[in-house]
Structures are given as structure tokens and as C-alpha cells.
Amino acid sequence: LKRAKRSKRFELYAPGAVDNAQRRFSLETDLRRAIQRGELELHYQPLMDLETGAINGFEALARWEHPDLGFISPVDFIPVAEESGLIVPLGRWALQEAARTIADWDSRAEHELPFKISVNMSAVQMLRDDVTEAVSQAIHGAGITGDRLTIELTESAFVDDPDGAKRILESLKALDTNLAMDDFGTGYSNLAYLQKLPIDVLKIDRSFIAEMLTDRDKQAIVSTVLSLASALGMKTTAEGIESEAISDVLKSLGCSVGQGYYYAKPLTNDAAYSFLEASRAASTR
Ligand code: C2E
Ligand code: MG
Ligand code: MG
Ligand code: MG
Numbered sequence: 233l234k235r236a237k238r239s240k241r242f243e244l245y246a247p248g249a250v251d252n253a254q255r256r257f258s259l260e261t262d263l264r265r266a267i268q269r270g271e272l273e274l275h276y277q278p279l280m281d282l283e284t285g286a287i288n289g290f291e292a293l294a295r296w297e298h299p300d301l302g303f304i305s306p307v308d309f310i311p312v313a314e315e316s317g318l319i320v321p322l323g324r325w326a327l328q329e330a331a332r333t334i335a336d337w338d339s340r341a342e343h344e345l346p347f348k349i350s351v352n353m354s355a356v357q358m359l360r361d362d363v364t365e366a367v368s369q370a371i372h373g374a375g376i377t378g379d380r381l382t383i384e385l386t387e388s389a390f391v392d393d394p395d396g397a398k399r400i401l402e403s404l405k406a407l408d409t410n411l412a413m414d415d416f417g418t419g420y421s422n423l424a425y426l427q428k429l430p431i432d433v434l435k436i437d438r439s440f441i442a443e444m445l446t447d448r449d450k451q452a453i454v455s456t457v458l459s460l461a462s463a464l465g466m467k468t469t470a471e472g473i474e475s476e477a478i479s480d481v482l483k484s485l486g487c488s489v490g491q492g493y494y495y496a497k498p499l500t501n502d503a504a505y506s507f508l509e510a511s512r513a514a515s516t517r
Contacts, residue, residue: 260316262298263309267321272296274329276349276504278496278511279469282483287511289348289382291491292330293498294322314356323357324366331374331381337505338376345512350382350412355389364403371407378408384435385411387419398429405430412469417453427464433489434461438472441492445477458485 266272276290296304313319330349337345357363371378383404390397401411412433413426417440426434436457444451454470461468470482473492482490499507 256312256315259304259309259312260318263296263312263316263318263322266296266298267318267325272322272325273500274326274333275498275500276333277491277498278504278507279350280490280495282479282487282490284515286515287347287508288489289350290504290508291350291384291498292326292333292352294326294352295498310354314354317360319354319357320361323353323361323363324370326351327366327370327381328373331370331376333501334376334380335374337508340505341509343512345508347508348380348382348410350384352384352414353389355386355391358385358389358397358400359392363400364407367404367409368407371409379410382410382412382433384414385431386414387416390425390429391420401430415471417457423457423460423464426466431466433467433469435469435471436487438492441470441472441478441482442474444481445475451481454482455485458482458487462486 273295274292275295276292278290279288280286281288294306294310296306296309298304310319313322330351334347334349337347353363367378367381367383371381385401404411410432411430412435413431414435415437416434417437434457436454440450440454444454458468467488468486469489469491470478470487471491473479473482473490473494475494478492479490479494496507
């Protein structure tokens with residue numbers, strides 16, 4: 233178990249003494265238990281308004297500390313959740329937890345802190361659950377308004393049934409939530425198609441942002457996406473900003489919001505609230 237702790241990804245996926253199906257099965261069993269016992273957490277990564285430098289909101293990211301294996305990345309457990317159907321209870325939990333956090337931070341704050349929280353919604357979750365009802369329950373359960381939540385979708389949600397997906401987005405918009413297209417650039421869809429959907433924000437994938445300064449083609453793509461998005465009335469978020477230089481270029485290209493280690497890593501609930509308060513204090517100084 234000690235060894236497994238140090239090299240969990242290797243242990244989980246490399247062919248070893250136990251075959252992959254069995255590993256996956258036990259991970260699924262453990263994940264089911266973790267969801268039931270409330271052992272997952274949300275961490276919150278700040279989203280910064282590039283023009284004003286103020287905080288705009290946070291992205292909620294699921295975290296799982298396995299009792300034996302230690303920290304397991306969502307890159308590893310979200311696919312397990314999707315294949316097993318556990319994404320339905322996990323997704324509902326994330327929505328409720330994020331909505332409760334908004335209400336909680338609102339009640340703790342002495343001054344008004346206008347921020348939103350973004351929650352990731354898997355394409356599988358959209359197919360398998362009544363997500364409109366799930367979002368509505370989360371909002372009403374926490375006593376917040378829908379405009380405080382942003383739902384991050386991926387392009388894969390539109391592959392099988394674009395019209396069905398569009399109807400779901402329209403019903404989410406009817407709850408007043410904001411909709412963001414996550415990891416833009418990694419899928420197949422184009423802006424002309426997205427324009428037919430009620431998408432408010434395009435999130436440009438980290439793979440374009442990280443290499444922008446060293447790869448002229450990537451910078452050209454980012455620059456084109458930013459101007460088209462703005463022409464189509466969509467806001468833009470760049471993910472994976474790791475340096476001031478990249479932040480400056482994006483700002484000059486008119487990107488609305490920035491996210492990345494340069495500003496902050498995903499933070500625990502308490503640390504994120506402190507970040508929010510500190511950023512408000514700094515902006516009113
Ligand atoms: P994502 O939605 O694209 O989230 C952004 C990911 O980029 C996060 O990884 C975040 O920690 C990472 N990131 C942010 N800034 C930087 C940076 O400057 N440099 C680098 N190297 N990475 C950065 P994380 O937390 O490991 O999550 C990975 C993916 O797992 C997410 O990608 C999302 O697709 C999925 N995920 C996480 N939580 C949930 C959830 O609650 N529900 C669903 N359906 N998916 C989730
Ligand atoms: Mg996301
Ligand atoms: Mg993303
Ligand atoms: Mg991404």
C-alpha cells in the first residue's frame with residue numbers, strides 16, 4: 233500500500249499483477265462508498281477579470297482523497313464515474329455543494345461579494361439525469377439565484393443528439409444560469425454551430441494557452457477565437473495561465489477572464505473564501 237500511494241496512476245492503470253478490470257471495479261466500489269459517505273470535496277480555483285483584475289468567480293473542482301491510495305485525480309476518477317453511472321449522484325452532489333457554498337460565503341461576508349461559481353457537467357450526466365431538475369433543486373435548496381451558477385459543458389454533449397442537448401441548454405438558461413463551453417478547441421465543433429446554442433462563455437483549452445508564447449500558430453488560433461467570440465457576443469475565459477507574460481498577451485487580445493496557477497491553484501473552501509475577501513479588500517483600497 234505504501235508503494236501504491238507513491239505511484240497511484242501507475243498502480244491504477246499499468247498492467248500489473250491484477251488486471252485493469254479488477255482495479256477499475258474496486259475503484260468504482262470505493263468511489264461509490266466515498267460519494268455515499270460524503271468523502272469527496274470541492275476545491276475552488278479563482279477566475280480573474282482580466283480587465284479590472286478583480287475576482288469574477290471560481291471553478292469548483294472535485295477532489296478525492298482515497299483512504300489507501302491517497303489523492304486520486306479527477307482525470308482518473310471522473311471517467312470511472314461516467315462508465316459506472318456514478319456521475320449522476322456525483323454531479324448532483326457537486327451542484328448542491330457549490331450552491332450551498334455560494335449561500336454560505338454570502339452569509340459570512342460583511343460586504344456584498346458578487347461572485348459566481350462554475351460547476352462541471354459531464355456529457356454522460358446530461359444524458360443520464362434530468363439535469364434541469366438537478367440544477368433547479370440545487371439553486372432552490374440553497375436559496376440562491378440561478379445567475380450565481382455557471383455550468384461548464386463539453387462539446388461531447390452535442391455529438392449524439394444536438395437538438396436534445398440544445399433543449400437542455402435552453403431549459404438551463406430558463407433557470408437563469410450561465411453556460412460555458414469548456415476545453416474549447418479540443419473537440420470538433422465550430423463557432424458557427426456554437427452560436428446557435430445559448431452559450432455565454434467560451435473557455436479556451438489550456439493546451440492552446442500554455443504554448444501561446446512559443447507557438448505562433450497557437451497564438452493565432454487563440455487570437456482568432458477571441459475576436460470571433462466577441463463578435464458573436466460571447467465572453468471568453470482562458471484556462472491554464474501560468475505566467476504574467478501570457479496573462480498580459482491575453483489581456484491585450486481582449487480575453488475577458490483568466491484562470492491558472494499564475495493567479496491561484498484550486499483552493500480549499502476556506503482558503504477560497506479568504507482569497508475572495510482579500511481580493512475585495514484590495515479592490516476597494
Ligand atoms: P477542467 O474542467 O478543464 O478544469 C481545469 C483543470 O485545469 C483543473 O484540473 C485545474 O486544476 C487545471 N488547471 C487550472 N489552471 C492550471 C494551470 O495553470 N496549469 C495546469 N497545469 N493546470 C491548471 P483538475 O482539477 O485536475 O480537473 C481535471 C478535469 O476533471 C476538469 O477539467 C474536469 O473536466 C474534470 N472535473 C473535475 N471536477 C469535476 C466535477 O465535479 N464534475 C465533472 N463532471 N468533471 C470534473
Ligand atoms: Mg471546467
Ligand atoms: Mg476546462
Ligand atoms: Mg481542461
